[in-house]
Amino acid sequence: MSSIIQLLPDHVANQIAAGEVVQRPASVVKELMENSVDAGSTEIKLVVKDAGKTLIQVIDNGKGMSVTDARLCFERHATSKIRHAEDLFALGTKGFRGEALASIAAIAHVEMKTKQDQDELGTHIVIEGSKFVSQDVAVLPKGTSFSVKNLFFNIPARRNFLKSDTVEFRHVVDEFERVAMAHANIHFVLIHNGSEMFNLPASNTRQRIVNIFGGRTNEKLVPVNETTEIVSINGFVCKPEFAKKNRGEQFFFVNDRFIKSAYLHHAVMAAYEGLLKDGTQPGYYLYLDVPPNTIDINIHPTKTEIKFDDEHALYAILRSAIKHSLGQFNVAPVLDFDRDATLDTPYDYEKKDVGMPTIQVDSTFNPFADDSDDKPAQSFSGGSSRSSSSSSFSSSSSYSSPSFKKDKMPSWESLYNGLNTSTDEIAEISFESEEVTGSLFNDEEVEQTAHKTYQIHKKYIVSPIKSGMVIIDQKRAHQRVLYEQFLANITVQHGSSQQLLFPLTLHFNKSELGIIKEMKESLQNTGFVFDEFSDDHIVVSGLPVNVAESEVSILLEELLNDLEQEVPDTSFSQSDSIAKSMSRSLAVKTGVALTEKEQETMVNALFACKEPGVSPFNKPTFITLSVEDLDKRFAL
Template sequence: MSSIIQLLPDHVANQIAAGEVVQRPASVVKELVENAVDAGATEIKLIVKDAGKTLIQVIDNGKGMSVTDARLCFERHATSKIRHAEDLFSLHTKGFRGEALASIAAIAHVELKTKQDQEELGTHIVIEGSKFVSQDVAVLPRGTSFSVKNLFFNIPARRNFLKSDTVEFRHIVDDFERVALAHPNIHFMLYHNGSEMFNLPQSNLRQRIVNVFGGKTNEKLVPVTESTEIMGIQGFVGKPEFAKKNRGEQFFFVNDRFIKSPYLHHAIMAAYEGLLKDGSQPSYFLYLDVPPHTIDINIHPTKTEIKFDDDQAMYAILRSSIKHSLGQFNVAPVLDFERDSSLDIPYDYKEKESEFPLIQVDANFNPFATETETPSRSFSSSSGGSHSFGSGGSNYNSGYKKQESNASWESLYVGLKTATEEIDLGEIQFESEEVTGSLFDDTEVESAGKRTYQIQKKYIVSPIKSGMMILYQERAHQRILYEQFLTNITVHHAASQQLLFPLELHFSQSEMAMIKELRSSLENTGFVFDAMTSEILVISGLPVNVAESEVNGLLEELIRDLQGDLPESSFSQSDRIAKSMARSLSVKTGTYLTEKEQENIVNSLFACKDPNVSPFNKPTFITMGVEDLDKRFAI
């Protein structure tokens, strides 16, 4: 009987290994750029065409490779960083598996040009699908140039599963940003289809963050610094007022390697407790320096997950450090027991006694005393004669007399008698009160004719012939807005409200690239864009049902919803945009609605084409018949 188990050929084994290492063009970018960093390069240039499907080229000025190393680097399990098994627990470099270049060469056309500084000539190697095509000597500059062309050319099924160019390029940008943020002392450049996307010169950590995410980021950052025996922390966190709904600007680096850690992320969220709105996510760029022997990096193929020896201590240190920084820079409320110098007594007044104001009181003053007569005064001329005024022979005495005030305060009560003598209580008439016969006021009586009611600011109840109908107000409004936006996008007749002052918003370059892809669809919903640069978006008009204060959150949530995939077809793209905008702008649970607003939602919902479910296939309303109520009461 023949043997069933057999060894796979090398080219087949390499293609299988490539499935683990190379998932998309971004995986190739990550491996090649990290190799350039390990080579000691001070300048790294990344050139991409068609989101990496046609070309990925990484050029660096590192130390290069010899002829032997250039040939051996494409063999499986070949590495320059590991000699013993113990080295896996003391790693200071990036890639170390020794399978990346062999896997890349198995599924693409690879061209390698490399030269060491002490050598006069370099090496030029061409490989196609794990097969060496040529190896020549060439005149080259110091460093390495690695070109990967026609990715997945021999695995068409894998190539067909790649997303659109926009999505694949965004993944490339994500991996590029992670490496660039970890190494601010290296000059990075990124070119896509001949256009320069990033040019990040050598700088400090804060400037690198600003260069990647835009100049507006500088005012959002709060520095964090801590040094302990377990780990050292440096970096920045974002101020709470700049928190976003998406998690795009959250970066953990351990020993200059980007990682993902939900456990440490929870520590940061605990530090922001009470400072963030529900659903908001803070920005952070944190660099942790941990002894290599206390972590295990090799637990995930992409090496983005790390196992820590003492993760509880790291949790406590990280949380307290961030809380201290937020309080130190007056972001969070703190208790400050230091003396306020502005409340000190000036030195010149230190020995002086305080002077109390003097109050003069006339002890003989009686406000109820009778006013005394004032003597009359005569005004005469210098000759002693009196002056005559007027005409017709009438004389007016120049002297005048003040009228005497004979009335005293007792005269105010003259003629009044005591109530006991004259007042007859029986003759008093009281204003009659109208008896309505109702326990409720007019407003409550009128409410008996209401057609809708709101319960817990969440549901709308409306009576119908067979019983009653209960609407979920948020889902119902989502369905209404979804059909409105979808109609506007497809029919191109949306109305816009012009802004008196244009609205200027700031986004990162990757976010702006996505907004440019969605520009035509957003304009069909009612947006009017005045200008679009690499970081700034100027809006002069908005859809009718969008407030100016909601625009930033609306676009951020739209970017977050489309972060995973941007549909290529126009209808799928319009559908995703309409769903995202409907979810952002719908009335949320906890919103009070007036009776007219309730009726408007009910009427608008049943004017929709599909009122039964929300855009996310969840029921919008239920009905309860009288029979159901009778069963409840066991009638």
């Protein structure tokens, strides 16, 4: 029997490796930008078309490559970062495996232009699906330009799995922001479909964060600085009052490499214990520097997960550092009360004895005596030589004070003259009794209309029906009602709006503003009125009729959180997503007491819906119990 195990061709092996390294256009952006950083670049420009599906181009002014290196960099496991296996535990660069460029060249049309500073001419290479098309000499500036066109052109199944352009571009922006935040000393530019999205000049870490996430971010930041033998922590955390529902602005960088760590995130949450509202997440931008030999970054294909040698110590240090910063900047409550400087003892009196004050009281003072008999009420003399002053109540005072003379004071009994009547003389008021001679309804109808609904545990509404009773979940029922209302308003493009006396200014980062602009028309059909769209804020002058002014920021934040991972392409799916998100945010919550009128309105509105049986999220809104079911329960 012949052998059945064979070596895979290089282009097949490269495509298999690309399945791990290149998942979407953002993966290509990450690999190419990290290579530019490793090349010592001071300026990096990213040009993207159609969210990276058509073109991804990274241009840098790094040290470039020679002719041999330019050809060899597309081979598998070819890298300049390591020489021995021990180098894996002392990495100071981003990439080290040598798989990225080979994998990218296997699934796209690649064009590379590179030149070193000491060379007069550069190298121009064109590759299509792992096949070298051409290699020429060209006049080029210093650095490297890497263009990736038609991603997944030879793997249509992978291309079909890509999301909409809005979602894919958001992932591209995420990778761009992570690399830019890790290297504030490099000038980054992002251009999408011909328009400049980001232009981040070289600056410090705080200014880089503000440039990416908007000007109002500066007032949210609390600096964190801690240096130990195990780890050096720098960066910023956000004040508790700026916590959000989603986990958007949360970044960990270990040795200038973005990572995800649920364990370290738990340490941050522990530091905020007692400071956050339920369901909210704090923002943080934390940079950790650890010895390279104490971490292993080779446990995940995208290198976003790291294994630490001593996680417990790192947890404790991170938690205490953040807690200390929150207390140091008066963000968290501390035991030390604010000292009032006005209560300090002057230096001249610091060593003097304290003189006890003496009090003299005139026990014969009578405020109702004549003027001639007036005497000082009381005098106080302290330890210092102060003249005691006396006060008297007399008619000759500088202001017209009331006179307390006994002979002029009217008798208090005179105030009650004429009210000396006995209780028997008080007139009695009688009401004519009204007898009900009949009823507009019969007894059965009165019993049915006496109580139509009941609320149980502020969660369920019970309403009697002919065959028994119906038990309604008030939250899910309200979600169904609001969902159909919003969907109808968006479909007919006519939503009722309430105008605000003072327009609201809401601040968002650029990626969030992009999603809001994408959904602007659908949001306007629900009742929102937008007056202005700026680079970092929007102005809202009108709201849907059932949205309170205090709920606007929370509503839009939850809407962005729902649409963050998937922004639909078709108008119907957009409308459906917005209607679902708004109904979930605005529906009455469990634990809210409803009046009988509100309960009846809820029941009537639910059964007037097209699909009253399920919520927008396919969960039952009510159940029915018949009289037979109840009889069976009691028959046991």
